[in-house]
Amino acid sequence: MCHVIKRLFYEQGVSPAICELGQDSMGKEMESTLMRLGCNPVPAVFIGGKFVGSANTIITLYLNGSLKNLLKNAG
Incomplete structure (x- = not known):
C-alpha cells in the first residue's frame, strides 16, 4: 500500500517527504508510535504536519475529491 500511496501523491503533483521505517534506525519505535495513533x-x-490517516483514509479522500483540496491548502 505504501507504493500505491506514493504513486497517488506523485500523480497529484506532490513530492512527499517519505520515511521508510524499515531503513531507519528508529523505525521500530516510530512504527509503535504510529500504531498508537491508530495507523495500522x-x-x-501526514499532510501539512497533521496526521490524516492510513492508506484507506487517503484513498477515500482521493475518491471523494477531498484529497486535492487538503494538499492545496497545505501548500
Whole structure:
C-alpha cells in the first residue's frame, strides 16, 4: 500500500517527504508510535504536519475529491 500511496501523491503533483521505517534506525519505535495513533498498518500519512490517516483514509479522500483540496491548502 505504501507504493500505491506514493504513486497517488506523485500523480497529484506532490513530492512527499517519505520515511521508510524499515531503513531507519528508529523505525521500530516510530512504527509503535504510529500504531498508537491508530495507523495500522502503515503508511501513515501526514499532510501539512497533521496526521490524516492510513492508506484507506487517503484513498477515500482521493475518491471523494477531498484529497486535492487538503494538499492545496497545505501548500
